Amino acid sequence: MSRAMNILWLASEAFPLIKTGGLADVAGALPRALIKRGHSVRLVLPAYQSVFQRLEAHGIDGKAPPLKPRGTLILDGREVRLWQTRLPGTRVIVWLVDIPEFSRRVGNPYVTAEGTDWPDNHRRFYTLCRAAVELAMGRAGLDWKADLVHANDWQGGMACELLAREDKETTRPPATVFTIHNLAYHGLFDASALQELGLPPGLWHPDYLEFYGQLSFIKGGLVFADRLTTVSPTYAQEVQAPAAGCGLDGLLRARRHHFYGILNGIDAKEWNPKRDVHLVAHYDHRHLEKKDINKRALCSQLRLANEPGTPLLGFIGRMVEQKGLDLLLGTLPEFLARNDIQVVILGSGMADYEEAFQRLAQDYPAQLSVQLGYNEALAHQIEAGVDLFLMPSLFEPCGLNQLYSLRYGTLPLVHAVGGLKDTVIDNDDPAQANGFRFNSATTGALRSTLKRALALYRDHPEAWRARQLNAMGGDYTWERSAAEYERVYEEALSDSALA
Template sequence: MKKILFAASEIHPLIKTGGLADVAGALPIALRKKGLDVRLIMPAYQGILDKVESIYHSTNLGNPFGIGDIILLESRLRENDIPIWLVQCQALYERDGGPYLDTNGLDYVDNHLRFGAFSWAIAMLAQHGNLLGWQADILHLNDWQTGFAAAYLKSWKLNHLPIVSTIHNLRYNGSFDMARYGDMRLSNELLDLHGMEFYGRFSGLKAGLVYADRITTVSPTYAKEILTSEYGDGMDGTLRAIRYKLTGILNGVDYDQWSPEKDDHIATHYSPDTIEKKLDNKLALLRENGLSEDPTKLVFGVVSRLTEQKGLDLILEAIPQVLNKGARLIILGSGDRALETAYQALQASYPEQVSIRIGYHEAYSHRIQAGVDALLIPSRFEPCGLTQLYALKYGTLPVVRKTGGLADTVFEGTEQANGFVFENATALDLSKALERCLTCFADMQAWRIRQFNAMQYDFSWETVTDEWIELYNQLA
């Protein structure tokens, strides 16, 4: 039985800011179902200990950074009994803000040290786990917050276990001012063009890439896109040099959490055979938001960070034309303050048709997926995207830009069409897609066919775990 140490800075349901948490909370479960011994490691942020089983063992790793003892706490997740190590250091992790940002929404000034220490603990466990009775065969790192672990293992100049490093979003490269490098307790030998130096800074993500044995990212199309200057965010030259290590494996969905047949958060359960019951959820959602309840009007939804990366500025330009034809728009998200303000102004202009809720609410996001007719995802780039995968299962047709994982999962113009796709990140192209969506909705038979197609696609984790097992086998 292969033993995998799976390292991530956030894991659902313990803590979540984005798709990484969903992946880290679901992929290990799917792999364990296939017989792999996967164990997790994550920082012990404030309040996390209340969300796991009792701590049954602790190991003090000392105080190598001079900021307090780093302690490995062994526990299990309550929901599925997966073993987890929580890295405890009060000075670094027990704070009132989120995992990366303080209460003012700004990056912690010592994030390099917070995730350097976390990565150091990962590397220690990966290298010396036999002392705790469990030695991993493979170390699986996720994003820049764990990438420094590969650098520590490299700097120790010991034979170490194989490393897989997964890129969930290349834009977040975890780069820091070189003046802070001395805090990291890493060798200066790693600071060169072929190491972790990144445009005069040092980067956790680059460390995780150059010192890994295999690199994965979260969709096949994104794996190709990041080799180009347009999508490479300055890392494309490095990636082209090590492209032989790079593979794209599509993310999956936990259908125990995201399925209209069993979702406890929605008004009425339904399936492809009872798709007409989706209307109950639509009317309930409109009622919840104080919008006029007309089942003949198409309802668009957005569940997203409000950023230009997600194309939310394009929606603002394109949506009035369909609102003026009677459509509705329901939005859940937060992000850029200017976009938040602009969407609140849109709501004020169309109070009977537009509702925006700033923030993130898990149960409400489920009700949106079940209640709207179409989900808008006009991203300028999208490594994988999970919201479109959820939408497909709920018979909610995605309107997406053809990029990254959106291009791999949403199709138009074929017999298997399951949504609406546009090419260019412009308000004009999005407008044309919205018009095609309205036209299709007016022909309920054509709409039902597309809904049925959408709900038939299987993006469960069980369908992708074989690719992970094959990759692990190659490494081992």
């Protein structure tokens, strides 16, 4: 292990306090793995109203971590309150940055009920970054100073820019690492935001924060962090090419020697079929037959026909174009019409997709169940109960559901991009194969791969079981990933010391 570090981990969400996507799972797990490896970690989050509500809910079942005030910061004449708690069920200390725009606003943390960005997102998340810098520099009166700040996605990018402006002659600022979880989200704002936030005019330049006439928060991390990471090796290569680079591929190629792809892990305690509290039957690789009990329970719960010999397919995710939903809509009806499959879908997003899947479910009520929204317990039950998990994403930086599926002996069927390509093996070697992949984002490619998977399920049960055992035997823990992050942290600290 490397030397112990003080690490400030800055994110806009963390499970189980607030979750809209994969960042929350990472923020809820990687700090825990770093603490287990001997580091002192402080997780900084916005004090959303929903976070306070979640902490109160934990209080109902007697598991509430303490919530206590930790003073205030004055930023540009404005009072910013600080609270301290712990990530429920962990030793991770959480510092909550409380401004009314976080704590008095209901709903999604980033967008309105109409699906548009909150108009003051630039002020909200710049304030979060300003507060994080004060905490990291030890100027908040909490008797703790960071050696390194790990910031995430556009919401945390400006912390890296702010730290780069600290006076290094007076006090050495922490080193910085910035992680891209999804490059498609840049944090773009009107040019007027530069002046409104009091940023130096010199930052309005393509080499810094300007992006085709807009202010880009993600460039605050991409340009100014000591080291960059993203969430899989393949995605790190993909975003350096125009097709997936979202206009930032040139910048990422320029920083390629300081840019790393590190696969996400999963919470092996939360996602463990042997102890999962959400399952009706626990199982492991030695008792795979109990997986069928969960399948029957899931079908009964969702009012699907009880057809033990019919493969049950699952999908969990946001209903947006990125997730390959057009491929599913172009492929599934053929198999449903022949009564070849049953399908469970859990998610929400664009109304057009929600309505299209609901219409399909009306046509095949005994074979297709569509559950709109997100339900954590049902997500676990789907992972355990289905035979095949569908992830036809057009792009996928890492993906977590395929890792959950592997852990649960549920074979993932994926488009070979990003972390899906890095984690799902599809070949003729019975000692390696753990799922199914298709290379071209077309309905034809998905259809042929699904046919191949169904044939293996029906005609070669021993080969299917071998893939299940390979899947369950993989190492998907955060301990593996945390060791890789340590090496990146050490490089960042080394560079910072030489600066």
